[in-house]
Amino acid sequence: MKIIPYGRQSIGEEDIDAVCSVLRSDWLTTGPKVDEFEQAVADYVGSQYAVAVSSGTAALHCAMYALGIGPGDEVIVPSMTFAATANCVVYQGGTPVFADVTPDTLLIDPEKVEEKITDRTKAIIAVDYAGQPCDYSRLQAVAKSNELNLVSDSCHALGAEYQGKRVGTLADMTVFSFHPVKHITTGEGGMVVTDNDNLCKRLRLFRNHGISSDIHQRESRNSWHYDISDLGYNYRITDIQCALGASQLRRLPDFLKRRREIAEYYDEAFSFVPEIDPLSTEDNVVHAYHLYVVKIDFETLGIDRSNVFKYLRKNGVGVNVHYIPVHMHPFYRKKFGTAAGMCPSAEKAYEQILSLPIYPALEKNELGRIVDVLLAFIGNQR
Ligand SMILES: *Cc1c(COP(=O)(O)O)cnc(C)c1O
Secondary structure, rough: OOOOOOHHHHHHHHHHHHHHHHHHHOOOOOOHHHHHHHHHHHHHHOOOEEEOOHHHHHHHHHHHHOOOOOOOOEEEEOOOOOHHHHHHHHOOOOOEEOEOOOOOOEEEOOHHHHHHHHEEEEEEEEEEOOOOOOOOHHHHHHHHHHOOOOEEEOOOOOOEEEOOOOOOOOEEEEEEOOOOOOOOOOOOEEEEOOOOHHHHHHHHHHOOEEEEOOOHHHHHOOOOOOOOOHHHHOOOOEEHHHHHHHHHHHHHHHHHHHHHHHHHHHHHHHHHOOOOEEEOOOOEEEEOOOOEEEEEEEHHOOOHHHHHHHHHOOOOOOOOOOOOOOHEEEEEHHOOOOOOOOOOHHHHHEEEEEEEEOOOOOOOHHHHHHHHHHHHHHHHHO
């Protein structure tokens, strides 16, 4: 039996055609398709600027550089996230400080953020976990009153909205990923969007070795000269990838619609199952559903989660767990002295969460099978 994955890309003929036309063109990397994709994402989210890079992780690293994060600086991050959210702080020599999440949404808790602020705190990175925007009005207020920058790791949330505004306009910088499990894909890829001209300049510098003029400027000046004005990296993305990204972005409304339909199906299927507790959704948001996460109190039910995992996989359902709280990883324990007990809500949630398959190409019969298999397992435990 083929295993249904928890997430996967949808590639159509129009996407393939878009990529092939770049392969026949003069530019393979940093050409017109990069500009086109950046402009299209900026227009879509409603931001002034967009800077495309080689991955979501590179985008987070660029954002930390743009803010000037360095040794001695603290950046507050949630523990319930992918490690890249914290790793990007460490790349710049800074210290990630882990704040706990709200148990029913697994979004960073603004009150817990405030408790973690010291005179070394420079920024907050909020993560729109599963595709639901964080409580931005409170996070913006906390950032403002403490003179901190607010960065949004919206790798789960392209197309989500908060109080009628699209994710991408709710923080000083917002980061997206275009990994194949995310809403739209470029194979590997990422982007930072911002309204701040100075931050945009720094992002572009860092993406390209710290070189302060780009090839277009040099060509127009007929000049070979360039300055390395700071240490940067090669975080460029190719035209091949951006053609795919621009094509995928045109399909995003359909993708989002399908993800929301699947979430609704699950919500309904589990509404009378007391053992299965989907995460809650706030009233003032439009959810983008990168993940569909349920909590199951395995301990009270007397079930070992690894048995659920094995049972579901044996029956063709590829569930996953997002995430092991970052402060629990050996690297963070060793380097930053983090330990169990520091983020109790994230730690408790970790024991209970399962991510069920959700992606636009998931078929109706597959969806039915997933629910049947899960309910059968729960039923066997009763
Ligand atoms: C996917 C993801 C990233 C990293 O993106 P890549 O493109 O895989 O480097 C960072 N943060 C979160 C929350 C993610 O889900």
